[in-house]
Amino acid sequence: MGSFLRKPFIKRKKKLPGEIQLRFLKRLQRLLENGYPLLEAMETLKWDKNLLPVATQIIESLKDGMTIDQAFERAMFHQSITSYLYFVQANGDLLGSIGKCIEMFEQRMNYTKKFQQMARYPIILFIIFSLLLYFIKQSVLPSFMEMFQTNSNASSMLVLSIFLIDLFMTGFIVIGLVIMIAIPSWHLIKHRISIEQQIKIYQSIPIYRGYMKTQTSYFFAVHFSSLLKTGMSFKEILQHMANQRKIPIITHYANLIKEELSRGLHITYLLTQFTLLEEQLVSIFQKNADVNALEKDLSVYGDLLMEEIEDRIMKSITFLQPVFFILLALFIVFIYVTLMWPMFELINTI
Structure with missing residues (x-):
């Protein structure tokens, strides 16, 4: 019992806020541009008390012999950042890699903020109207049913x-539960599925497969280009790309090519032969025999x-906003018709 009490609780580390990650990268980039060595730049970052824990942990990790990507991963930086930093040990371009990280992660945060701003009010209105619809179904419509028991037309409309309200609410709950279960389940079982099966799943999703194709082509082109600058042969480049584990599709393709x-x-x-690579990427390799041009x-x-x-x-974000409002408008019209139709029927019977 005493040994159990002395055993420390295992705490899962909190995810590092995106704003902190971006601020850390921007300040590190500025210090490196001003000629600071990496460890001295990290020590300088400790002057900001918000960045102190992150900088301290990265310094400790680097002194323990970890690579730069492992140190950032241990400090809970996003996978898109650590995937770039992995190639620093091969191309030596820390400043350029951090610049790419900042550009990509800043765009990611901007998309997230814009989507949240776009979806906030429609979702609030959607919840309010759902509660109103539930109230109408539970209180108002049963009262109308009692009033119009002798009127078959009105009763059938009610x-x-x-039925439509029940159908909507059931569908809404089912869709919500499917999303809440599917996303975490995919993250849990994804690592147990072979990469070939994952690629087939991505290809079966109409809109998402286009995004995956563009993203995979982007990572392949950027990392291949950064390693070409070092003078490596194609075989050495593919070996480095195959050794990384941050982007499994790139690892899989690099192994196959090698x-x-x-x-x-x-x-x-x-x-x-690779379905998640753009045709334009293939044409670039076809037309360039010179390494520098490639x-x-x-x-x-x-x-x-x-x-x-x-x-x-x-475009996707701007498309979703009118869709939300059209659904809300249909929602309002349906509530209006549900309430007013029995009243018109009552007037006709007088």
């Missing part, structure tokens, strides 16, 4: 209204894909 290259196949042919084109293509991802997400 029965239909009650194996097939050893059999004498050309990389451009292999890239055409590195430049892949870097530019990565920037274009980042803009395309931003444009798609913004």
Whole structure:
């Protein structure tokens, strides 16, 4: 019993707030641009008491022999950040990698904030009208049913209204439960599913597969380009991409390409076999025999894909807002008809 009491409780570390992550990266970038070595920059970041715990933990991790991506992962930075930092040990471009992290993570936070701002009021109104609809179904419509027992037309309309309300509320609850169960369940079982099966699942989702295709092409182009700058051969680049574990699809594709290259196949042919890579990426490899030109084109293509991802997400967010309000308008019309139809029937009977 005493040993149980002395055993410390295992606490799950809290997720690092996005604002703290972004502030940390921006200040670290500024210090590195001003010529600070990495550890000295981390010590300087400790002057900000909000960044003190993060900087202290990263310093301790680096002194323990961890790589830069492992240290940031231990400090609970987002996976999209640590996936970039993994390649620092290969390309040596810490400043450039941090700049890419800032650009991507800042966009991610902006999308999240815009979506929250767009969805906040429609969701509040949706909840209010759902409660109003429930009140009408429980209190108002039964009273109308008693009033119009002798009027078959009115009674059938009221029965239909009650049925539609029940159908809506049941559907709303079922959809909510499916989403609440499906998302956590996917994160739990994803690691137990083979990467081939995961790719098939991504391809079966109409809208999401387009996003995954663009995102995978972006990561492949950016990381391949950053490693080309170091003068590595294709085989060495693919080995580094296969060794990382932050982006499983890239790991899978790199392993396949590496194996097939050893059999004498050309990389451009292999890239055409991958369903989650854009055709334009393949054409860049086809037209560039010169390594410097290939590195430049892949870097530019990565920037274009980042803009395309931003444009798609913004279009999706702006599309969702009118959809929300159209649903609310239909909601209001339905409530109005549900209340007023029996009144019209009552007037007709007088």
